[in-house]
Amino acid sequence: MTHATLEVRDLSHRFGDRQALDGVTFEVRPGRLTGFVGANGAGKTTTMRAIVGVLAPDSGRVTFRGEPMTLDVRRRIGYMPEERGLYPKMKVAEQLVYLARVLGVPRETARARARELLEALGLTERAEDLLHTLSLGNQQRVQVAAALIHEPEVLILDEPFSGLDPIAMDAMAERLRARAEAGVPVLFSSHQLDLVERLCDDLVLIHEGRVVAAGEARALREERAGRRYRVVVDGSPGWAPVLAGMTVVEAGERGTVVDLDEAADPQALLAAAQQAGPVGHFSRVLPSLADLFAEVAR
Amino acid sequence: MSASRTDLIRLVAGREVAVKLRDKGFIASTLVFVAVIVIAVVVPALLEGDTPEYTVASTVEARTVADTAAAIGAAGGLGLPEATITVVDSDDPADAVADPEVAAALSVDADGTVVVTAVDGVPGALEELVGAASATVAAQVVAADAGLSPDQVAALTSPTPPRVDLLEPRPDQPVPPELVIVIFGFMFYFTVLTFGIAIAQSVVEEKSSRVVEILVAAVPIRWLLAGKVLGNAVMALGQVVLIVGAGLLGARAMGQGEIVSQVLVVSGWFLAFFVLGFLMLACLWAVAGSLASRVEELQSTTLYMQIAVMVPFFSAILIQDEGPLRVALSYFPLTAPLMMPARVVTGDAAAWEPWAAMAVVALTALGLVAIGARLYAGSVLNTSARTKLGGAWAAGGRA
Numbered sequence: 001m002t003h004a005t006l007e008v009r010d011l012s013h014r015f016g017d018r019q020a021l022d023g024v025t026f027e028v029r030p031g032r033l034t035g036f037v038g039a040n041g042a043g044k045t046t047t048m049r050a051i052v053g054v055l056a057p058d059s060g061r062v063t064f065r066g067e068p069m070t071l072d073v074r075r076r077i078g079y080m081p082e083e084r085g086l087y088p089k090m091k092v093a094e095q096l097v098y099l100a101r102v103l104g105v106p107r108e109t110a111r112a113r114a115r116e117l118l119e120a121l122g123l124t125e126r127a128e129d130l131l132h133t134l135s136l137g138n139q140q141r142v143q144v145a146a147a148l149i150h151e152p153e154v155l156i157l158d159e160p161f162s163g164l165d166p167i168a169m170d171a172m173a174e175r176l177r178a179r180a181e182a183g184v185p186v187l188f189s190s191h192q193l194d195l196v197e198r199l200c201d202d203l204v205l206i207h208e209g210r211v212v213a214a215g216e217a218r219a220l221r222e223e224r225a226g227r228r229y230r231v232v233v234d235g236s237p238g239w240a241p242v243l244a245g246m247t248v249v250e251a252g253e254r255g256t257v258v259d260l261d262e263a264a265d266p267q268a269l270l271a272a273a274q275q276a277g278p279v280g281h282f283s284r285v286l287p288s289l290a291d292l293f294a295e296v297a298r
Numbered sequence: 299m300s301a302s303r304t305d306l307i308r309l310v311a312g313r314e315v316a317v318k319l320r321d322k323g324f325i326a327s328t329l330v331f332v333a334v335i336v337i338a339v340v341v342p343a344l345l346e347g348d349t350p351e352y353t354v355a356s357t358v359e360a361r362t363v364a365d366t367a368a369a370i371g372a373a374g375g376l377g378l379p380e381a382t383i384t385v386v387d388s389d390d391p392a393d394a395v396a397d398p399e400v401a402a403a404l405s406v407d408a409d410g411t412v413v414v415t416a417v418d419g420v421p422g423a424l425e426e427l428v429g430a431a432s433a434t435v436a437a438q439v440v441a442a443d444a445g446l447s448p449d450q451v452a453a454l455t456s457p458t459p460p461r462v463d464l465l466e467p468r469p470d471q472p473v474p475p476e477l478v479i480v481i482f483g484f485m486f487y488f489t490v491l492t493f494g495i496a497i498a499q500s501v502v503e504e505k506s507s508r509v510v511e512i513l514v515a516a517v518p519i520r521w522l523l524a525g526k527v528l529g530n531a532v533m534a535l536g537q538v539v540l541i542v543g544a545g546l547l548g549a550r551a552m553g554q555g556e557i558v559s560q561v562l563v564v565s566g567w568f569l570a571f572f573v574l575g576f577l578m579l580a581c582l583w584a585v586a587g588s589l590a591s592r593v594e595e596l597q598s599t600t601l602y603m604q605i606a607v608m609v610p611f612f613s614a615i616l617i618q619d620e621g622p623l624r625v626a627l628s629y630f631p632l633t634a635p636l637m638m639p640a641r642v643v644t645g646d647a648a649a650w651e652p653w654a655a656m657a658v659v660a661l662t663a664l665g666l667v668a669i670g671a672r673l674y675a676g677s678v679l680n681t682s683a684r685t686k687l688g689g690a691w692a693a694g695g696r697a
Contacts, residue, residue, distance in 0.1 A: 052515040054679060075516045085508035090317075101309055103516050146512065 003065050004030035006154050006185045011050055011060035020046045021057060022209040028154070028185040028202070033176055035200035035217070036189040037293060043209040044189040045082045048158050051187075052079045064154060075103055078152030082159055082189075084143050088132035092142055093118065095131060096149050103150040110149065117145040121171075136163055144172060148179070155179055157188040161195060173199055197289040205296055212296040221286040224295070227260040231273045232281035241272045255281060306517050310525025311532065314500060318533050327492065328537055331485075332544040338481075339548040339557070351382045352401040352424050355394030360404035361385070363412050367431035371423075378430055379423035391415035404428065478561065479640045480615055482568045485541060486636060487611035490576055493534040494583040494607065498600050500526055501587030501678065510678055519675045527580040534576055538569065567639040567652055574656065575635030578663035579606065581670025588678040589685045610636045620646040629655050631662035 011024040021043050028034045038044050049055040051062050053074045062069050064076075087095055093114050100110035118124050121141040126134055131142060140163050147157065155176070161169050176199070180186045187204075190196050196203070203220055205213040213220050232255035233239045239256055240248045245264030249257040258269060266284075273279050287295070318324050356364035364385045371381035388394035391403035395417050401424055402416040412432045414420055420428075441451045504510040513522055542565055549557040586600040614636035617624050628637035628647070638655040641647035676694025677685040 049511070052511075054511050054514050071516075071518060077515065079512060079515050081508050081511040083508045085510070085512045087503070087509055088507055089503075098309075098313055099512065102306065102513065 004153065004183060004185060005065070006051070006187070007063045007066075008047065008051065009061050009063070011047060011057045011062070013046060013050065013055070013057040013059075019209050021050070021060075024060065024206065024209070024211050026204045026211050026214040028187045030183050030185045031180055032185065032201040033180045033199055034185070034187045034202040034204060035196035036187055036204050036206065037193065037196055037289065038189075038206035039293075042206045044206060045158055047206070048079075048082075048156050048187070048189065051156055052077055054081075075150075076153040078147040078150070078155045078157075080143055080147040080157040080160055084139060086131050086139070086143060086146060089130055091128050092123065092131055092134070093127035096142070096145055099146050100149040105150050113149055113151075114145070117148060118142075120175075121145055137165060137168060140164060141168065144175070148175075153184060155184055155186040155188070157186070159190060160188050161190050161192055169195070193289040193293055203289070205292065207296045213292065217289075218286075221289075221292065224292060225284055225286050227262075227264070227266070228257060228285040229260065229266055229269060230255050230257050230281065230283055230285050231269060231279060232256070233273050233277045234280040236277050239273070239276050241269060243268060243272060257285065303521055306521050307525040307528060310517070310522055311529030314496075314526055314529025315533055317500070318496065318530070324492075324496075328540065331488070331537075331541050335481075335541050335545040336548040339545050339554075340552055349380045349382055350421070350423055351384070352421065353384045353386060353399050354424070355386050355388035355391065355400050355403040357389060357391070357403075357405040358387070359406040360412060361387075363406075363428065363431045363435050364404050366434055367424075367427040370430055370434070371427045379426055381423050381427060383424070383427070402428075475643045475645075476618055478564060478643050479618065479636075482565075482639070483611050483614045483636050485538060486568075486572055486575075487607060489534050489538050489572075490579065490607050491604065492537075493530045493576070494579060494586075494603055495596070495600060496533075497526055497530050497580060497583040498587030498590075498596055498603075499593065500530075501584050501674075502590045502593055502596055505588060505590075505678060506592050514679060519678060520671050523581065523584055523671055523674050526584060527577070531573070531576055531580060535569070535573060538572060542569075564639065564643045567642050571635040571639050571652075571656065571659065574659045574663055575610075578631065578635075578659060578666055579603065581667045581674065582606075585670050585673040585677070585690070588674050589687070589690065591680070591685075606632055609633065613637065614640050618644070620644070629658055631659050634659050 006028040008024060008026050008028075011021045012019070013021040024043065024047055036044050036047070046055065050057040050060075051069070053069055053071075064073050067073055090098070093111075096114035096117065097107070097110045100113060101107060105113070115124075115127075118127050121144065123134075123138060123141055123145075126138065131139060134142065144160065147155065157176075160172060160176070164172060173195070176186055176188065180201075197217070200217050202215060203213065203217045204211060205220075213224075228249070231239075237253050237255075238251045240251045241256070241258065243264070245261040246269060247259045247261075249259055251257075256273075260266060260269065270279065270282055273282065354364055354367070364383070368383035368385055370378055371383045386394075386400070388400075388403060391405045391413070392415060394400050394403040395415055402414050402420050405413050405415065407413050412428070414425065414428055437454060438451050441454055446454070504513065510522075542561070546558050546561060549555075549561075583600070583603055586603050587596065590596050590599045610633040613627055613633050617627065617637075618640070620641070624637065624641065624646075627633040628641050628651070630637075634655045638647065638652050642652055672694035673687065673690045674694070676692065677690035680689075680693070
């Protein structure tokens with residue numbers, strides 16, 4: 001087990017009659033971006049709140065570097081709650097310094113870091129403004145700064161991309177990537193599946209309080225890929241093989257998608273395609289994250 | 299980055315203080331209060347002024363009456379006003395009062411009646427004194443005619459006033475104790491309400507903005523509460539001391555040293571009880587805030603707290619006659635912080651009594667702080683809707 005790993009083991013929690021979490025288990029590895037994906041109400045926020053200690057789960061445990069999440073460990077987490085949490089009537093810079101000091105950063109260091117972060121986020125000119133006078137997107141950036149102000153060793157971010165414009169989204173992605181490369185385990189939830197797919201090294205899929213898939217993103221997709229192939233025969237859009245055990249799902253400009261049954265040989269498909277013309281593309285179709293998501297949600 | 303309890307509580311308290319110091323409403327209300335106190339102290343002192351001075355013209359015939367009036371005015375007593383009267387000679391009353399410095403002119407008409415001449419009115423005090431003097435002179439004349447010795451005449455016309463013997467004299471106080479109680483009572487009522495609501499608002503602000511989630515992840519909930527209560531308690535005490543101090547400075551500037559020493563003596567008990575009483579309720583104010591999920595709900599969640607502050611205020615003001623009810627209320631934790639110092643001020647409490655009441659309040663405070671902390675812990679993270687007390691109590695046991 002790598003040292004700076006955040007481990008979540010068997011978290012269960014009930015809200016009244018509803019089982020919100022049911023044996024949630026996964027790990028967030030250092031140096032990797034882990035995407036946390038699930039439908040509304042699947043248990044993402046509850047899990048994150050349990051990790052940072054805002055919610056005491058009925059059972060299960062969370063450890064970081066093998067240590068339980070004591071107060072001192074929790075203070076090394078950078079946390080961004082789902083619903084944004086900052087003082088609306090406090091000045092931006094002052095607010096960051098206050099939160100940093102609450103997290104144990106000395107005053108001068110806190111000031112310097114607040115300046116740096118605000119500059120990096122393009123908010124230097126708003127440093128002395130009251131938070132609630134900023135646009136929602138800018139408030140979101142301040143929220144990011146608040147999560148990073150104490151140079152946390154773990155990042156737990158609930159929907160960090162929601163409400164950001166594409167440019168801000170890229171900047172945020174870059175920032176998360178940089179933190180991950182510095183060896184910080186990063187867990188973030190998002191509804192933007194394409195973004196998660198593009199960004200994440202690891203994935204945790206949660207459905208109705210249970211983790212239905214967890215691990216390396218690519219491996220997960222390959223695991224669930226099945227026997228669907230896409231072949232493009234140059235010059236013959238709409239080519240369709242006539243072979244036993246193969247069903248054409250789609251044939252057109254983007255090539256031909258074929259489902260193979262257990263007995264059918266992908267090499268026979270390739271050979272047939274080559275007979276029809278030069279093969280421009282031949283691959284096993286990996287399910288997109290959206291496909292995985294749809295599959296588990298079913 | 300290890301967490302130090304003292305540092306964190308101080309940090310949270312510091313933010314509360316900083317927020318309050320920048321709150322325009324708070325600054326304005328404090329200034330208004332200080333101004334009201336200073337005005338209340340200074341204006342009556344200005345109005346009270348010195349003994350009035352009159353210049354009275356007198357004919358030779360009226361001279362005895364004029365001199366007697368001056369003597370009575372200088373002596374005071376017997377229910378007659380004090381005044382300094384300067385008598386000048388004049389033959390013509392009408393001519394004399396033409397001088398604006400002369401308040402009135404005395405003469406005696408053909409019937410021997412004393413006549414007071416003035417332009418448009420005679421000052422009340424002067425008229426009373428002249429009336430008394432004229433009666434005294436008349437009595438002296440009659441007594442002398444009857445053959446009484448000058449000593450006998452004097453005994454008749456200036457009788458020795460009765461001596462008052464007090465078995466348990468109250469301390470000599472320039473300000474009536476009832477007024478002191480009303481002023482302190484109102485100030486405490488105002489301050490506790492202001493800062494109690496400030497605590498509740500600060501809690502609900504953190505709740506509704508969700509910043510509490512970030513804080514709770516990094517700071518134990520009870521430390522957070524302690525910082526909040528401490529910051530507001532310091533500000534509340536500061537405000538009271540500022541207001542009392544402004545009043546005392548005003549009194550001193552007006553040369554009313556007696557008021558200063560009188561208030562200084564009683565304010566010790568008032569302030570001690572104020573601090574304890576404030577701390578006793580502070581955590582419950584925080585609970586009133588944490589039961590709400592939005593600022594709009596504060597009105598209903600703080601209702602009982604507002605009553606808990608109002609009842610002691612009105613009972614301390616309205617129940618000022620010593621009796622079993624007053625004694626009982628001076629030990630009841632909610633009313634004791636005002637009622638016991640009030641009894642001390644009116645001289646009705648034995649020396650040990652404030653200490654006993656203080657112990658009662660302190661013990662209650664300990665209990666209420668523990669209960670308040672648990673309810674706060676159980677409700678502050680429930681951001682979705684108004685929390686019920688029972689649910690908060692159960693959840694607080696786990697937190």
